[in-house]
Amino acid sequence: MLADKAFKxxxxxxxxxxxxxxxxxxxxxxxxxxxxxxxxxxxxxSIMPVSLLQLCRIGVIVYEWLDIPWMKDYYNFGFDHFSMTWGKVGIRGLLDYLLGNAGPFASGDWILPDLTIQGSIKLNRHLRTFPQTYYFSYATKHTTKVTGFAVPSGIRGIHPLLFIRVLQMSQWRHPQDVSPPYKGYRDEDWWDNDGALNTISMTHPRLPVEHPSCLVIKDSDCQPLQPGIWYYKIIEGDHILFVVNRERAGVQFDLIYDSIFERCRKHVLRKTTTLPNQVPPE
Structure with missing residues (x-):
């Protein structure tokens, strides 16, 4: 957005x-x-008529329509700009939202469409990797290969809420009667996962065009990092481990974030960047 000068x-x-x-x-x-x-x-x-998302959609609509202050203070879905409250739309408005005639789920202005493979491909068409910017990504996985198939890598160490989800995603099969989301698609490429995201999705932008990338096994093997390349490391853990729960990750959590900040400090020392309202040295 900075490159596109999107800020009026x-x-x-x-x-x-x-x-x-x-x-x-x-x-x-x-x-x-x-x-x-x-x-x-x-x-x-589109959402399947009978699915978890349909239940969540109905729950969110009713939640927003009721507009109970203490509940909204506890959690806000970010749909206030749709003005979905009972005081503004009444019963008729609620019916419109539930029937899919209005609101965020009718407009596509919510996160799940963007998280599908097809939706990500559309978004990534506008994505660029810039030659002066450093990139590093950590991709998590909690699966292992057994006779060519991906299975959860043990019960210990994985959050109970995510174990079934890891198992589900490791068995994913794209419907045979539906066109694949992109040319060269293979189910097995998407089996490794952390219970919420596929490992292949977390390494670097791949679709619709693969960006320059480099797998990191040992940090010393790729020093110094070069700008314009997505360096990525695959680490063992479920989706909650490093993103949400420091207590579960323990020392490994601290090491990950220490390495992130240390890498940023090295970039700052290595490169002088002109920031807004900063006069470049003569």
Missing amino acids: GYENTSENWILSITSLSGALNGTTRTYFDGMQPEDEK
Whole structure:
């Protein structure tokens, strides 16, 4: 957005304002989890009539319509700009939302369509890897290969809520009567996962065009890092381990974030960047 000068009134923005980007368990290419939860594999917008997502959709609509202050203070879905409250739309408005005639789920302005593989491909068409920016991503997985198939890598160490989800995603099969989301698609490429995202999706932007990348086994093997390349490391853990729960991850959590900040400090020392309102040295 800085490169595209998307901020009105700030026409002097530049991609060079961003020195480095680090992704930790990031959905860079979508996830097959969306299809298990209820998104139609045929496209990136439709929800299956009977699915977990339908229940969640109804629950969110009623939640927003009731507009109970203490509940909204506890958690806000970010749909306030749709003005879905009972005081503004009444019973008729509620029916419109439930029937899919209005609201965020009718407009596509919510996260799940973007998290499908097809939706991510559309978003990534506008994504660029800039030659002056450093990139590093951590891809998590909690699966292992057994006779050519992916299975959860043990019960210990994985969150109980995610074990079934890891197992589901490791058995994913794209429907044979539906066109694959992209040329060269293979189910087995998407089997490794962390219970929420596929490992292949977290390494670097791959679809629709693969960006420059380098797998990191040992940090010393790729020093110094070069800008314009997505360096990525695959680490063992479920999706909650490093993103949410420091207590479960323990020392490994601290080491991950220490390495992120240390890498950023090295970039700052290695490269001088002109920031907004900063006069470059003569």
